[in-house]
Amino acid sequence: MTGHLRxxxxxxxxxxxxxxxxxxxxxxxxxxxxxxxxxxxxxxxxVINAGxxxxxxxxxxxxxxILWNVFLRAAQDVSVSFLDDVWARSVVTLFASPLTxxxxxxxxxxxxxxxxxxxxxxxxxxAWPLYAFDLFSLGPSLVPFAAxxxxxxxxxxLVALSVIxxxxxxxMIVAYSMPFLVMPLSAVFWPVAVLPPPFQQIAGALPLSxxxxxxxxxxxxxxxxxxxxxxxxxxxxxYLALAAALVTRNFRRALERGSLPKLx
Amino acid sequence: xxxxxxxxxxxxxxxxxxAVPTTSRRDSTASAPWTPSAPHARRAGLPPSPDTLAVDVRxxxxxxxxxxxxxxxxxxxxxxxxxxxxxxxxxxxxxxxxILLGIVRPSAGSVRIFxxxxxxxxxxALRRVGFAxxxxxxxxxxxxxxxxxxxxxxxxxSRTAIERTVGALELGELLCKRFGDLSLGxxxxxxxxxxxxxxxxxxxxxxxxxxxxxxxxxxxRRVLQEIRRTRGLSMLYTSHNMAExxxxxxxxxxxxxxxxxxxxxxxxxxRQVLGTASLDAAAMEEVFLKLAREGLG
Numbered sequence: 001m002t003g004h005l006r007x008x009x010x011x012x013x014x015x016x017x018x019x020x021x022x023x024x025x026x027x028x029x030x031x032x033x034x035x036x037x038x039x040x041x042x043x044x045x046x047v048i049n050a051g052x053x054x055x056x057x058x059x060x061x062x063x064x065x066i067l068w069n070v071f072l073r074a075a076q077d078v079s080v081s082f083l084d085d086v087w088a089r090s091v092v093t094l095f096a097s098p099l100t101x102x103x104x105x106x107x108x109x110x111x112x113x114x115x116x117x118x119x120x121x122x123x124x125x126x127a128w129p130l131y132a133f134d135l136f137s138l139g140p141s142l143v144p145f146a147a148x149x150x151x152x153x154x155x156x157x158l159v160a161l162s163v164i165x166x167x168x169x170x171x172m173i174v175a176y177s178m179p180f181l182v183m184p185l186s187a188v189f190w191p192v193a194v195l196p197p198p199f200q201q202i203a204g205a206l207p208l209s210x211x212x213x214x215x216x217x218x219x220x221x222x223x224x225x226x227x228x229x230x231x232x233x234x235x236x237x238x239y240l241a242l243a244a245a246l247v248t249r250n251f252r253r254a255l256e257r258g259s260l261p262k263l264x
Numbered sequence: 265x266x267x268x269x270x271x272x273x274x275x276x277x278x279x280x281x282x283a284v285p286t287t288s289r290r291d292s293t294a295s296a297p298w299t300p301s302a303p304h305a306r307r308a309g310l311p312p313s314p315d316t317l318a319v320d321v322r323x324x325x326x327x328x329x330x331x332x333x334x335x336x337x338x339x340x341x342x343x344x345x346x347x348x349x350x351x352x353x354x355x356x357x358x359x360x361x362x363i364l365l366g367i368v369r370p371s372a373g374s375v376r377i378f379x380x381x382x383x384x385x386x387x388x389a390l391r392r393v394g395f396a397x398x399x400x401x402x403x404x405x406x407x408x409x410x411x412x413x414x415x416x417x418x419x420x421x422s423r424t425a426i427e428r429t430v431g432a433l434e435l436g437e438l439l440c441k442r443f444g445d446l447s448l449g450x451x452x453x454x455x456x457x458x459x460x461x462x463x464x465x466x467x468x469x470x471x472x473x474x475x476x477x478x479x480x481x482x483x484x485r486r487v488l489q490e491i492r493r494t495r496g497l498s499m500l501y502t503s504h505n506m507a508e509x510x511x512x513x514x515x516x517x518x519x520x521x522x523x524x525x526x527x528x529x530x531x532x533x534x535r536q537v538l539g540t541a542s543l544d545a546a547a548m549e550e551v552f553l554k555l556a557r558e559g560l561g
Contacts, residue, residue: 003420006417006418006420007417007418009417010414010415010417010418011414011418013413013414013417014403014406014410014414017406017410017414018403018405018406021405021406021410021442022405084403085403088401088402088403088404088405089399089400089401090400090401090402090403092362092365092367092397092399092400093395093400093401093402093455093458094418095365095366095367096365096366096367096390096393096395096400097387097390097415097418097419098387098388098390098391098418098419099387099418100385100386100387252369255366255367255368255369255383256369257328257329258326258328258333258359258362258368258369260367260368261358261362261367261368261399
């Protein structure tokens with residue numbers, strides 16, 4: 001067990017060292033999320049000043065922007081961490097060591113979680129003085145919300161990672177775009193009820209929609225709807241297991257095809 | 265610390281852990297003697313058991329979608345022995361190494377490293393293996409020191425191990441440089457250092473000196489020979505430099521079209537192929553050309 005943790009820790013250290021070495025990683029963790037907060041806050045102010053009535057508009061939109069970025073970070077960093085190794089041509093170096101696929105996956109997930117937390121912290125710090133929005137007003141429900149978002153982020157990240165293992169680094173677009181594929185149906189900034197009925201069915205199958213519906217319920221009533229949370233958690237457990245199985249399968253097939261050393 | 269980037273610190277241990285140029289306190293270890301750590305020191309000097317096989321490859325085959333890289337390769341490396349795996353481009357050398365390292369799965373046959381299957385899912389066998397190749401790189405954005413820290417943590421070795429390896433390979437002046445800023449030769453040296461960090465029992469080297477100038481190549485060979493002398497290290501070595509092969513290798517196995525067509529000491533293979541009783545680099549070159557062009561008939 002110690003050996004597993006040590007190797008996961010070593011790889012996590014490596015990816016976090018990269019944050020300090022690569023300015024684009026700082027942009028990912030801090031700059032773009034802050035731009036997102038600013039855009040949604042200004043849009044909200046405009047909507048309010050134009051006379052539209054959206055209850056708790058700042059909390060709903062800025063809160064959603066913050067939690068969306070938590071999910072986004074977790075999702076992108078799992079697969080982008082692997083892309084880092086593909087681009088650095090260090091895949092062979094890493095996998096010729098005692099590092100297992102499971103340990104590698106765990107490290108990329110740890111990196112995603114750490115960066116998601118950093119993003120959450122940065123956005124919360126900015127939203128509070130600028131827009132008088134305190135994310136912690138969500139209370140203890142913030143913890144299961146964030147955990148579910150990170151978990152679904154891992155799931156999509158692992159799916160993107162398995163695509164890259166199968167098809168190579170030229171499919172990097174998957175790593176960046178996959179979270180945005182589910183965004184329109186995830187009820188991030190609008191309730192599920194505004195979606196056409198067939199899309200509402202799809203939204204129900206996405207843990208994100210339950211988290212964001214739950215967030216809006218907490219903002220409106222102060223009460224966490226346990227059903228939303230339970231469904232999101234159950235879906236996450238199933239999807240994460242399926243994603244892990246997909247990664248394992250694609251790595252195994254890459255070993256059989258001999259494509260791992262040729263990944264570019 | 266003055267003048268040094270924070271990334272040059274080999275661990276969080278502060279000044280003591282700071283990388284220093286080989287001209288200062290690292291000098292005592294810089295220019296050669298490889299000082300093994302305690303467990304290996306106990307082993308040092310002991311002749312390896314002739315019964316122990318560091319590498320045991322039997323009937324190894326690998327078929328890709330449109331090509332066959334290995335037909336049926338059989339060879340072994342005894343503990344403490346240096347085996348040169350030779351052959352022309354496309355003979356299956358790199359595929360063989362990749363199978364040994366657990367990153368390509370064989371289609372048939374078996375591989376064992378000190379009796380363990382590197383494909384058993386636990387990767388236990390690879391804990392005793394170090395691998396260096398100009399193709400196996402480290403992260404280009406991190407400094408050499410940062411990269412070595414990461415790999416030391418991956419193998420669970422101490423800061424002392426990093427310092428010893430850095431000293432032996434005279435890497436002190438490179439520690440603060442980003443890996444991507446190094447010349448090809450410097451990257452190779454850093455790669456060899458990474459492969460030696462955890463004091464492996466088997467070193468797999470894929471053309472380790474192909475990108476080095478003669479001086480650095482000679483120093484690298486000297487370090488490898490020193491490590492081998494003090495630790496009884498086993499090596500599997502690929503190279504196209506026949507002078508190097510003749511110098512470094514106890515035995516050679518020659519791959520041709522996915523099969524081992526000659527296996528023995530360089531002299532034995534030379535006798536077998538050329539029928540001559542003497543051996544030098546030129547003879548090895550001739551052996552290589554003859555086997556690469558004609559096989560063994």
